[in-house]
Amino acid sequence: MRLASALRAEKAVVExxxxxxxxxAETQPAARAAKSSRAAKSPDRRPYPAVVPKYRNPDRPSETWxxxxxxxxxLTAQLKSGRRMDDFRIRHAA
Structure with missing residues (x-):
């Protein structure tokens, strides 16, 4: 009996x-829509540093990865032809 009354009380709170x-939600649909469009325009992400390329296409040096x-x-085509990843690695000056 105690358990049933406790469940009813909890159910009333949740409802x-x-x-x-x-x-x-019914009173603020326009505000929510404005907020979502604003978030799409300017995400609040931290800036990430540029990633240095590690691999270069020997046939077209402008193509890097x-x-x-x-x-x-x-690179996929070269690897299928039997070459290794290290063949394309860019040697950076340390």
Whole structure:
């Protein structure tokens, strides 16, 4: 009996909270839409440093890859032909 009354009381609290949230959501749809469009225009992310390229295409030296993301087509083709990743590594002056 105590458990049933405790559950009813908890259910009433949760239902009241849901009603409040629904009322708030109904009264502020324009403000929410403005906030989401503003967030899309200027994300609040920290600035990341530029990533230095680690690999260079010997056939076209302007094509480089930093080793992040999807492997470029030129490197995939070279690797399939039997070459190794180290063959394309850029030697940086330390």
């Amino acid at each position: 009241n909270r849901l009603k409040q949230l629904r009322r708030r 930093a080793g992040r993301g999807k492997t470029p087509r030129w």
